[in-house]
Amino acid sequence: MKPAPFDYVAPGTVAEALDVLAEAGGGATLLAGGQTLMPLLALRMSQPFILVDVNRIEGFRGISHTAESTRVAAGTRQAVALADAEMKGAQPVFNLALSHVGHYQTRNRGTIGGSVSLGEPAAEMPATAVALGAEIEIHSRDRGTRRVKADEFYLGPYMTVLEPDELVTAIHYPRWGADAVTVFREVAQRPGDFALVGLVGRVAIEGGKIARAGLAWFGMGPTPIKARQAEQALIGTALSDIDPRGIAELAIADTDPFTDHHATAHYRRTVGRRIFARTLGEALNIQQAAA
Amino acid sequence: MSEHAIEVTINGRPVSGRVEARKTLGDFLRVDAGFTGTHLGCEHGVCGACTVIVDGLAVRSCLMLAVQADGAEVTTIEGLAAEDGTFHPVQQAMRDNHALQCGFCTPGVVCTMAALTADDAKPSEDQLIAAMSGHLCRCTGYQGIRRAIRQLTGQPTGVAADHGEHA
Ligand SMILES: Cc1cc2nc3c(=O)[nH]c(=O)nc-3n(C[C@@H](O)[C@H](O)[C@H](O)COP(=O)(O)OP(=O)(O)OC[C@H]3O[C@@H](n4cnc5c(N)ncnc54)[C@H](O)[C@@H]3O)c2cc1C
Numbered sequence A: 001m002k003p004a005p006f007d008y009v010a011p012g013t014v015a016e017a018l019d020v021l022a023e024a025g026g027g028a029t030l031l032a033g034g035q036t037l038m039p040l041l042a043l044r045m046s047q048p049f050i051l052v053d054v055n056r057i058e059g060f061r062g063i064s065h066t067a068e069s070t071r072v073a074a075g076t077r078q079a080v081a082l083a084d085a086e087m088k089g090a091q092p093v094f095n096l097a098l099s100h101v102g103h104y105q106t107r108n109r110g111t112i113g114g115s116v117s118l119g120e121p122a123a124e125m126p127a128t129a130v131a132l133g134a135e136i137e138i139h140s141r142d143r144g145t146r147r148v149k150a151d152e153f154y155l156g157p158y159m160t161v162l163e164p165d166e167l168v169t170a171i172h173y174p175r176w177g178a179d180a181v182t183v184f185r186e187v188a189q190r191p192g193d194f195a196l197v198g199l200v201g202r203v204a205i206e207g208g209k210i211a212r213a214g215l216a217w218f219g220m221g222p223t224p225i226k227a228r229q230a231e232q233a234l235i236g237t238a239l240s241d242i243d244p245r246g247i248a249e250l251a252i253a254d255t256d257p258f259t260d261h262h263a264t265a266h267y268r269r270t271v272g273r274r275i276f277a278r279t280l281g282e283a284l285n286i287q288q289a290a291a
Numbered sequence B: 001m002s003e004h005a006i007e008v009t010i011n012g013r014p015v016s017g018r019v020e021a022r023k024t025l026g027d028f029l030r031v032d033a034g035f036t037g038t039h040l041g042c043e044h045g046v047c048g049a050c051t052v053i054v055d056g057l058a059v060r061s062c063l064m065l066a067v068q069a070d071g072a073e074v075t076t077i078e079g080l081a082a083e084d085g086t087f088h089p090v091q092q093a094m095r096d097n098h099a100l101q102c103g104f105c106t107p108g109v110v111c112t113m114a115a116l117t118a119d120d121a122k123p124s125e126d127q128l129i130a131a132m133s134g135h136l137c138r139c140t141g142y143q144g145i146r147r148a149i150r151q152l153t154g155q156p157t158g159v160a161a162d163h164g165e166h167a
């Protein structure tokens, strides 16, 4: 057995889970799909006193839509969300991004809430939440419910605003309308690997002008990075006036990529610039001169 | 350190046991239940060798605790062939196409494809190849596995049908 010893509980309700978290005073860790936590336990990088398994909580799974938004319960399996045809129609870029999260086998256990809560900087789901303007629904026993905007949720690599007694119960994704174009591109070494560089978002066009833009990078800094300057430059601009390469420069200016054994920061910036210009140009159907 | 009584249906037969919370399903299958056909390679989710079928879905048994499998139905490589030893179609396709050498990765690969083709589901070649991204094979170079996938999806493999019998 590789993990260090721990106690295990599998509460049946959110209230019971919150009780355990509150009583444990920081010694408890939530176990959702386990596709990140189990490796961390095996490597003893995580050594909780109590493991709180959320997989038996009733009503912790499922997707529901209103006219304005889509609510994805935190425990929804990645494979289930990916196979949901209604979800694909309502949130096409979510579906596209999710198809790049790990493998068929890991998606069968991994959850949307686990991926969003973990805050891996190169992961697809946190950046998707940031790009789309999602809100994260959080519960604790002593302070009730709060909702945090995704772009205020991530503080650093694997660091979020979550307190040890808090549980993410759902993610709310605004609906962008069927006309909004999708922007997605990921460069990874193999299918299912974490991205070296990735870009995700949507752009809404009205009367030949950009009405709304939500764009975020993954693998390009300590957290998912909202491409604020690029979004602002796009909004209100006529399609005929958009220079994707100029916008890409603005988008790169907001990033803070790192060098690791997979790629240098310089590589990430160079590739990022290229995929941003090309992906945005293709999404908006803008002809560009060859680079 | 908590201990838990669990009951898991493995290959159609109920198996009960008492497990420490930290015991993975993979260790439980191999050490407690004796189904050593499930192979543990990396034990942290990367290689796919430990893949088994839990309630109809292929999952990594090193990334699931045994206690989480309480009440579940698990199928391992030992549970795929018929009682009389007739291979499961996935096993037959692997054999016909020389899709294994040392066999370490094979139980996991077979479980993935068996789950995806169960109940007469007809996954596409692309879907099966994409699912193979969850497995590492250090021997075959994957070409035999690709041919097995072509056989499973009803396409020509370029290998004579009786090849396996006389090799
Ligand atoms: C081989 C492999 C490849 C992978 N490739 C990718 C990839 O390309 N992209 C990618 O994004 N991911 C990838 N992953 C990780 C992905 O599969 C995980 O599913 C995801 O990172 C975590 O989700 P989980 O449900 O498995 O969470 P767990 O591993 O159970 O938990 C992760 C963390 O989140 C916390 N947590 C879980 N649920 C909640 C909640 N509701 N509220 C508060 N905190 C919570 C846990 O305490 C833990 O700290 C890969 C994993 C493997 C094994």
Ligand code: FES
Pocket: B039, B040, B041, B042, B043, B044, B045, B046, B047, B048, B049, B050, B051, B060, B061, B062, B063
């Ligand atoms: S042993 Fe489970 S994935 Fe390698």
Ligand code: FES
Pocket: B099, B100, B101, B102, B103, B104, B105, B106, B136, B137, B138, B139, B140
């Ligand atoms: S046959 Fe040896 S690892 Fe695949």
